[in-house]
Amino acid sequence: MKIVLASTNAHKLEELAALLEGHDVELGPKLEVEETGVTFAENALLKAKAFLAATGKPALADDSGLAVAALGGRPGVYSARYAPTDAERIAKLLGELDGVADRAAAFVCAMALALPDGRVIAVEGRCEGLITDGPRGQGGFGYDPIFLVPGLGRTFAELTAEEKNRISHRALATEALKSQLLKLAPGLQ
Numbered sequence: 001m002k003i004v005l006a007s008t009n010a011h012k013l014e015e016l017a018a019l020l021e022g023h024d025v026e027l028g029p030k031l032e033v034e035e036t037g038v039t040f041a042e043n044a045l046l047k048a049k050a051f052l053a054a055t056g057k058p059a060l061a062d063d064s065g066l067a068v069a070a071l072g073g074r075p076g077v078y079s080a081r082y083a084p085t086d087a088e089r090i091a092k093l094l095g096e097l098d099g100v101a102d103r104a105a106a107f108v109c110a111m112a113l114a115l116p117d118g119r120v121i122a123v124e125g126r127c128e129g130l131i132t133d134g135p136r137g138q139g140g141f142g143y144d145p146i147f148l149v150p151g152l153g154r155t156f157a158e159l160t161a162e163e164k165n166r167i168s169h170r171a172l173a174t175e176a177l178k179s180q181l182l183k184l185a186p187g188l189q
Contacts, residue, residue, distance in 0.1 A: 003113070004028040006051035006061035011141040016062070018165055019174040029054060040064060040077060040110035041122055048114035056116060060177075064109035064169060066143045068093070068131060070102040079143070090135060090146055103130040107147060107156075109169035111177050121180045125172030140164065 003025045007013050013027060033050045037043040040063040047061035065079025075082040075093065083089040097103065106126050113121040127149070135145035137157030144156035149167065156164055165171050 002026050002057055004051050004055050004057045004059045006031070006033075006047045006059045008032065012062065012064075012170070015161075015165065015168075015170055016060070016174070018161070019171055025060070028059065035063065035077065037063070038077065040108055041112065041124065043077060044110040044112040045114070045120065045122065048112040048120070052114040052116065058113060058115050060111065060113045062109055062111045062170065062173065064107065064173075066093075066147065067106050067108055068097070069104040070100045071096060086142055090143060093131070093143070094134065094146065097131055103132075105129055105131050105147065107143075107169040109173040111173045113177060113181075121177060123173050123176035123180060125169045125174070125176060127167060127169040127172065 003023065005013055005016055005025055006028050007016070008030065017025065028051045031051060031054055033047045035043040035046065037046055043063035044061045047063070048059045051059035051061060063077065065076055067073045067076050075089070079089070083092045106128050109125045111123050115121070130148045130150060132146045132148050132155060135157070136155045137145050139159065139161070140157040147156045148154070149156065149159070152159070156168070
């Protein structure tokens with residue numbers, strides 16, 4: 001049975017396809033789902049259910065973003081809508097943190113898999129880090145150039161795709177999802 005990836009974000013689709021290698025997945029149809037949830041989990045569930053309804057196939061959605069401690073968790077679920085472009089989002093965030101000593105942040109990824117029988121598998125992955133004073137690295141997307149992984153001393157944008165796919169919030173959520181699939185839906189492995 002195929003799992004439909006419910007996302008219109010090309011970068012997320014690329015990462016998810018790599019993380020789910022060996023699983024029978026396909027890209028979902030072009031479908032815009034309004035993210036009206038107040039949590040990452042609520043938004044992931046909205047998207048998964050919408051793609052399930054549109055395709056009749058198990059649908060996997062994620063909602064993810066950056067939560068900065070000194071900003072009360074912002075930009076949070078509004079990470080992609082914090083400003084019009086990646087560069088503007090980074091500039092806005094760095095401006096808000098100017099002179100702030102506490103640079104703690106986490107990338108959060110909630111995933112929801114909606115199954116045709118009505119079951120839902122929901123998981124979350126978190127990657128703790130720090131916000132740098134300025135962008136570093138050429139890889140990744142979004143806030144990756146300013147998200148430092150303390151244990152590695154590099155930003156997500158300085159990591160190879162393989163390195164990022166071992167430690168990222170999306171990688172951790174995917175591993176949790178795979179574990180749940182083994183327990184709850186062995187036919188979908």
